[in-house]
Amino acid sequence: MAMVCNLCRTLTPRIEFQLLAPATALLCLCDAHQLENAVLNLCINARDAMPRGGRLRIEVSEVKIAAQQATAVLPEGDYAQIRVTDTGLGMPGSVLQRAFDPFFTTKPRGAGTGLGLSMVQGFARQSAGEAQIDSVVGQGTTVSLLLPVYQGVLPAVVPGTGVAANDAGSSSQGAVLVVDDEAGIRDHVGEALQDIGYLVTEAATATEALRLLPELATLRLLITDIGLPGGIGGDELASLAMQKCPGLKVLFISGFSENSVPTAAFEEGRVHWLPKPFAMSELKTAIDQLVGEA
Numbered sequence: 001m002a003m004v005c006n007l008c009r010t011l012t013p014r015i016e017f018q019l020l021a022p023a024t025a026l027l028c029l030c031d032a033h034q035l036e037n038a039v040l041n042l043c044i045n046a047r048d049a050m051p052r053g054g055r056l057r058i059e060v061s062e063v064k065i066a067a068q069q070a071t072a073v074l075p076e077g078d079y080a081q082i083r084v085t086d087t088g089l090g091m092p093g094s095v096l097q098r099a100f101d102p103f104f105t106t107k108p109r110g111a112g113t114g115l116g117l118s119m120v121q122g123f124a125r126q127s128a129g130e131a132q133i134d135s136v137v138g139q140g141t142t143v144s145l146l147l148p149v150y151q152g153v154l155p156a157v158v159p160g161t162g163v164a165a166n167d168a169g170s171s172s173q174g175a176v177l178v179v180d181d182e183a184g185i186r187d188h189v190g191e192a193l194q195d196i197g198y199l200v201t202e203a204a205t206a207t208e209a210l211r212l213l214p215e216l217a218t219l220r221l222l223i224t225d226i227g228l229p230g231g232i233g234g235d236e237l238a239s240l241a242m243q244k245c246p247g248l249k250v251l252f253i254s255g256f257s258e259n260s261v262p263t264a265a266f267e268e269g270r271v272h273w274l275p276k277p278f279a280m281s282e283l284k285t286a287i288d289q290l291v292g293e294a
């Protein structure tokens, strides 16, 4: 969270930043990077809604959902509430209704993917919570993230990973998304990855992959063909997914040359390229190398 606050302070000199948090930490069981990313997305939305400046406030508190307010998504209980409030433009009803929809954006082409809020909601739901919006046109917007307070005993944590010791030895290496229009390749690659402990999701097109992104809160690796049907190529898919999931690694499996992929990503070690056709042993080596790099 320190990273998010530092970033918020540098948003723009015209935006005043406030952080209100309780003295004692609230404990939630969720992916720390995803949480940071969700709050960051909300802060960027807040900044974009205040082109002429204003006030951005992040407020953390503990709230109780009583039996009368409980819903299927938010059962009765104690929740950590993170509210990101801006004094910006606000949302008219037509925007509010669709704000969480994947690909819904009012920003100019190229400025927004419309995936920000849908990923925030995807993360909240996967963490047994919910994101909610209150907005008044001309006054501002508050987006609240409600996450259940963890009541159990704090497990021992593997240093530096943020992963509970019990989970570290379990079979899951994290989620991987395999995108190829050839079902045979998807199945082959998917099976190989399952064997080495990944949770595999498959998609035939980039559009389908982008729709699945919000559900894949712990996505670690994207394996995609470059030439894909339907207008969005694997290279564009990769750059959108890397924007949305910081830390995501990408393996291109393609007959295309390496030149069709932005070199910056290669240099940062986030992207590798494996020419088709390849043996399963080559795939496994490429994944080990890519995921092994910091």
Ligand SMILES: Nc1ncnc2c1ncn2[C@@H]1O[C@H](COP(=O)(O)OP(=O)(O)OP(=O)(O)O)[C@@H](O)[C@H]1O
Binding pocket: 041, 045, 046, 049, 086, 088, 089, 090, 091, 095, 099, 100, 104, 105, 106, 107, 111, 112, 113, 114, 115, 116, 117, 118, 141
């Ligand atoms: N704080 C806010 N104030 C006013 N409108 C907002 C706010 N947050 C979101 N919106 C509206 O909801 C839409 C969807 O937001 P979302 O974060 O999903 O996508 P985006 O910000 O347009 O694109 P991206 O997050 O990919 O950059 C925005 O385009 C904007 O119209």
Ligand SMILES: [Mg+2]
Binding pocket: 041, 044, 045, 112, 115, 116, 117
């Ligand atoms: Mg956004």
